[in-house]
Amino acid sequence: MKTPTAIASLLLLAAIPAVAQDKSAAAPAPAAAAAVSPELAAARETAAAYVAAYNKGDAAAVAALFAVDAEWISNEGVQTSGRAAIEALLKSVFADSKGRTIALGIEAARRITDDVFSVRGEATVSDPDGSSAVNEFTAVHVKRDGKWAITEFTELDDESAPSPATFLQDLAWFAGSWKSTEPDGMKCTVEWSPSGSFLTRTFSIPGAEGDEAREGTEIIGWDAEQEQIRSWVFESDGSFTERTWTPDGDRWLVLSRTVLPDGEVGSEEITVSKVDDDKVSWSIASRSLGGETLPNIGPVTIVRDK
Template sequence: MSLAPILNPAQSGRAGVPCSVVGASCLLAAASLLAPAIAADTVRDRDKAAIRAAAQAYQEALSRGDGPALAAFWTADGDIVDEQGNTLAGRKSAADATKPAAGTVRPDMRIRETNLRFLTDDVAIEDGTVEVGLPGIAQPVRGRFSATWVRGADGWKLAALREDRLDAPSDAETLQDLDWMVGEWTVVEDREGRPEAAAGDKPAMEITVRWNANRTFLLRDMKIPAAAADEANQAGTLNVTQRIGWDPLSRKIRSWVFSSDGGHGEAAWSRDGDAWVARTAAVLPDGTQTSSLNIYSFDGKDRCIWRSLPTHVGGEHAPAFTMVMTRKPKGKTP
């Protein structure tokens, strides 16, 4: 048997060395070079899976209103900046989440496209979009978020969350579109979706809305009896004053509210079909930050359904409620 084919440099790639030997050495060399990359990819894949599992568990805890479980996902100094630029303490605000009351319709939050990238082995950024379906409005509210995850001794935790809205309100919305609010309103609780059941109840609130002299602001005065307010902190009627106007800087309708107990807040308004949505952030007298979505569904005549719902991930979770606003006949005083 001739050894020429085996020793042929053209066939072996190295003069005088059998192809089988060269092939084996090449495979070993390639394997040694690829091994760290394969191992790194495997570790990275595990980290990605762990972060996505944590994000899913967070979303499930949010749906349950499980405050302690939500708080456990945050680092001690983690924070949230919402779409209006308000900064919230992540762990504290998450811990305030409460289980929804029986019959309460919770927002339907769905995470859509997400992208996960690693800055270091222990820090990752998750960018994504979210849709929140709300009762009383036709289309879901669409937003985007950027979450910073950091690896700790007990797994991946949220260190920061930044949120923004995708579907900006139309420039066609003007303050005049809220002219239907003008008048005097009696507000009662909508008990289990049956406003007639509360027809005999005392009003939970009295609201008067009027234009200012130049029709540049809607002035909204609310009187909340002590029985409907926080009885632990209110000695009498709580008076709330709100100004609603067009903000030329942000090109949207905004409102500013002040209460007699020292609380204050602001909101951005947008229209969704026949409903109006006010995204509200407020500060209570004790410094607690709260946020909510207030949805007003006007029937075109003298009745409006007012829903106040807990907001998105990380916000202060105030109790949800539904009220029925009924306009008083002209000339009738409280």
């Protein structure tokens, strides 16, 4: 098993601004450089603190930057769940790797919403015998109680990009048949594509009195360029929707934009919460259509159709 090197770089990410780009986060700014933003200055200060903590073998200080329910996936696909488990993993690494040091680099940080951003970077770990290893990684951060917390971290393989299915594992529980507990009679089925690279959701909604029945298909996949789970919905009336999915603990924040058959455009923010393995709650806010504000919807519950 490869040593989980990139996990060590995550402390840096907690203070990175949503649109900052920096290749040498742990290094001081050159004297002749342009004025540094307060956010980037904070990121560099945090990076320096992280390097010091890692090189002292302080697993607790590193783990404190993760959310309590954070997920970390190694470049071999091994998943570690929760801050406590991540701290235990780091303690094991430090115990087996005396004298190891780390250098950090951030390739890009991208704002998703005011409270969410993603980061791509690399960590270079050097051992006393002169050998070193470099791992790239991606991470998602969510602001909770006024502080940034790492909620999802994926270490990338040095030689090849990870399978798209790797990034969809947090939605694997969604596979199966579901039905609404509301009178609308909505039913849907979520299945993996034959290759395992996408999730496909087919749904149907019987028409209420005076309304036509609706059905459609949603394809959920990983966008490697945007480093984001995205989906595309195609409905029987000719409308289509684009969505982005961002994890936040046991819920997902889904930004949605729809184009109706007549060209009118609508948008909304959907919150999908996993209640348990057989129950999901969702609600819709910030709804608009053609520039007009619409009322919120939900929460609505769907249950597994056994």
